[in-house]
Amino acid sequence: DFIRFFFACQYAGLVPVPLPISLHLGGHQAYVTQLKRLLESCQASIAMAPEGFLPFLEEAATELDLVLIGGPETFASLEETHGPLSPLESQELAYIQYTSGSTRWPRGVEVTQSAVMTNLSGIIQHGLQVQPGDRCVSWLPFYHDMGLVGFVLGPIASQLSVDYLSTRDFAMRPRQWLELMTKSRATISFSPSFGYELCVRRLGEDFNEHYDLSSWRIAGAGAETIRADSLSRFAKTLKASGFKPEAFLACYGMAECSLAISFAPLNKGLEVDRVDGDQLSNNRLAMPFFQFSTDDNQARCSKFVNCGVPLPGYEVQIRNKNGDVLDERESGVIFVRGASTMTGYFNDPVMTEEVLSPDGWLNTGDIGYWVKNSLVIIGRSKDMIIINGRNIWPQDLEFMAEQQAEVRPGDSSAFSVSSPDGHEIAIMVVQCREMDTQKREDLVQRLRSLVHKELSIPCYIELIPPRTLPRTSSGKLSRSRAKADFLTRIQWEEVTPMLSTIARSA
Structure with missing residues (x-):
C-alpha cells in the first residue's frame, strides 16, 4: 500500500510524506503526540494509514483540518478522475523526508526530483555498481531514507527485483532476514550495525539452521556509527553459511543529501583506521596508531571505519570551528555541497539557515577526517x-x-x-x-x-x-x-x- 500511494502522489502532483509506524518511541500517547507534531509540521491535508494504525492517526488529527483521513479501502472507494497529468519538473518536490532523530522538533527535509535522481544515479552506477542478475532484500522501514531511497526507489530506477520483510518481523525474528536471503539468492542487502548485532545475538554461536548466503555480494552498513567488531562477529558466525566478510560495504550519508554521500570500495570488506586516541582527543589529529603489544597501548587506540570516497558530483570539505578547511588526518566538521543536497527544511527557514549556506554548503553536523581522499566518520558533533x-x-x-x-x-x-x-x-x-x-x-x-x-x-x-x-x-x-x-x-x-x-x- 505504501508504494502504491507514494507513486500515486507522484502522478497526481502531490507531495508524499512518509511518517513512522513505531510504538517503541514511548507508547500510545507519545506516538500520538509525535504524529500530531509531524502532521502539523508538514501541513498535511490528506493522511493514510494501515487499518491497524488508523485509530492512532485519527486521534492525532482530531484538532487538525485535514481534508481526508482513512485506510487503503477508503481511498480505493473514491471516484476515479481522468484529468490530464502534468509532467514533473526537476526542481519540484518529490517528497519530504523527516530525519530519524526529529521527534520532538520535527525537521522535514525537502527532496527534489532532481536531487533524488542524481543520488540514485551515483548509488547505482558508482556505489553499488549494479550488475545484471542482482536482487535485493530489505527489512528497512520505508519512512527511513535508506529504506525509501535505497530499497524502494533504487530497485525501481535500476530495474532490480526486491523482496521485503517487515521491520517488525525482522525485530521479532531476525533470522527471517537470513532465510529470505537464502531463499531469494539475493545479492544486495543493507543494515545498520544493530541489525547485524541482533542477528548474532538471536542466533547464538552454536545455531543449527542452514543458510546459504554465498550470493550476498554487498552487505551494506551505514545509517549509524559502524561497529566493526559487531560486523566481524556476524561474519564469523555465518562463515559456514557462505557469508564473505569482503561483502561488507561501508557507506556514509544522510537524509539531507537524499541518502548517500560516500561509498567504500566494493569487495574489500571493512577498512578500520586505528588512531592514537590521546592525539585525537587533545589535538584533534587522527594520527595512525601502530603499537598494539600491550593492554595499555590498546586502550589508547581509537578505531573508526573508512567510508570511502564521495560520489561524483559532491564537493566535501572538513573544517575547524573557525571555518578553515583542514588537511588530511585533521578532524573537524564535514561540509558537503552537490546536486543531491536538500533545498532546505520544510517550513523552517531558521533551521535551514543554520545548516545550509547561501552558496549551497551543508553543515552535516558530523565529525570526520580524510585518509587518502576517503572519508572516515568519527561521530556527531552534538554528541x-x-x-x-x-x-x-x-x-x-x-x-x-x-x-x-x-x-x-x-x-x-x-x-x-x-x-x-x-x-x-x-x-x-x-x-x-x-x-x-x-x-x-x-x-x-x-x-x-x-x-x-x-x-x-x-x-x-x-x-x-x-x-x-x-x-x-x-x-x-x-x-x-x-x-x-x-x-x-x-x-x-x-x-x-x-x-x-x-x-x-x-
Missing part, C-alpha cells in the same frame, strides 16, 4: 563529550561498557551533563539484566575504574532496566533523548556528593 578541554567520543565509553560480560552491544549510552556547580560530567547509562545488588555494584566500580584508567576522567555510571534506552524511529540509539531522560530522573542533591568523590579520586 561530543568535552571534559577539561578534551574531546571524548561517546563511542569510546560505550565500547568499554559493551566489553563487559553483563552488557550487550547497543545497551549503553554516554553523554555529558552540567552539574549545579557548573562542572561538565561524563555520564554512562547502561542497561543491565543482573539483579544481584553486589554484582551490579561490581559492574559500576569496574566500569568507573576502566574509564579512569583509559581516559583519565571521572564518570558517573547509572544502571537501568533492559529495553529502557530511547531509540529513534529507525531504531538507532538516541543519546540526546537518553540525556534528557537522565536529567528528568536525576536528583542532584543525592548524586552530587558521589560525583565529588568520583572527581577527587580521578
Whole structure:
C-alpha cells in the first residue's frame, strides 16, 4: 500500500510524506503526540494509514483540518478522475523526508526530483555498481531514507527485483532476514550495525539452521556509527553459511543529501583506521596508531571505519570551528555541497539557515577526517563529550561498557551533563539484566575504574532496566533523548556528593 500511494502522489502532483509506524518511541500517547507534531509540521491535508494504525492517526488529527483521513479501502472507494497529468519538473518536490532523530522538533527535509535522481544515479552506477542478475532484500522501514531511497526507489530506477520483510518481523525474528536471503539468492542487502548485532545475538554461536548466503555480494552498513567488531562477529558466525566478510560495504550519508554521500570500495570488506586516541582527543589529529603489544597501548587506540570516497558530483570539505578547511588526518566538521543536497527544511527557514549556506554548503553536523581522499566518520558533533578541554567520543565509553560480560552491544549510552556547580560530567547509562545488588555494584566500580584508567576522567555510571534506552524511529540509539531522560530522573542533591568523590579520586 505504501508504494502504491507514494507513486500515486507522484502522478497526481502531490507531495508524499512518509511518517513512522513505531510504538517503541514511548507508547500510545507519545506516538500520538509525535504524529500530531509531524502532521502539523508538514501541513498535511490528506493522511493514510494501515487499518491497524488508523485509530492512532485519527486521534492525532482530531484538532487538525485535514481534508481526508482513512485506510487503503477508503481511498480505493473514491471516484476515479481522468484529468490530464502534468509532467514533473526537476526542481519540484518529490517528497519530504523527516530525519530519524526529529521527534520532538520535527525537521522535514525537502527532496527534489532532481536531487533524488542524481543520488540514485551515483548509488547505482558508482556505489553499488549494479550488475545484471542482482536482487535485493530489505527489512528497512520505508519512512527511513535508506529504506525509501535505497530499497524502494533504487530497485525501481535500476530495474532490480526486491523482496521485503517487515521491520517488525525482522525485530521479532531476525533470522527471517537470513532465510529470505537464502531463499531469494539475493545479492544486495543493507543494515545498520544493530541489525547485524541482533542477528548474532538471536542466533547464538552454536545455531543449527542452514543458510546459504554465498550470493550476498554487498552487505551494506551505514545509517549509524559502524561497529566493526559487531560486523566481524556476524561474519564469523555465518562463515559456514557462505557469508564473505569482503561483502561488507561501508557507506556514509544522510537524509539531507537524499541518502548517500560516500561509498567504500566494493569487495574489500571493512577498512578500520586505528588512531592514537590521546592525539585525537587533545589535538584533534587522527594520527595512525601502530603499537598494539600491550593492554595499555590498546586502550589508547581509537578505531573508526573508512567510508570511502564521495560520489561524483559532491564537493566535501572538513573544517575547524573557525571555518578553515583542514588537511588530511585533521578532524573537524564535514561540509558537503552537490546536486543531491536538500533545498532546505520544510517550513523552517531558521533551521535551514543554520545548516545550509547561501552558496549551497551543508553543515552535516558530523565529525570526520580524510585518509587518502576517503572519508572516515568519527561521530556527531552534538554528541561530543568535552571534559577539561578534551574531546571524548561517546563511542569510546560505550565500547568499554559493551566489553563487559553483563552488557550487550547497543545497551549503553554516554553523554555529558552540567552539574549545579557548573562542572561538565561524563555520564554512562547502561542497561543491565543482573539483579544481584553486589554484582551490579561490581559492574559500576569496574566500569568507573576502566574509564579512569583509559581516559583519565571521572564518570558517573547509572544502571537501568533492559529495553529502557530511547531509540529513534529507525531504531538507532538516541543519546540526546537518553540525556534528557537522565536529567528528568536525576536528583542532584543525592548524586552530587558521589560525583565529588568520583572527581577527587580521578
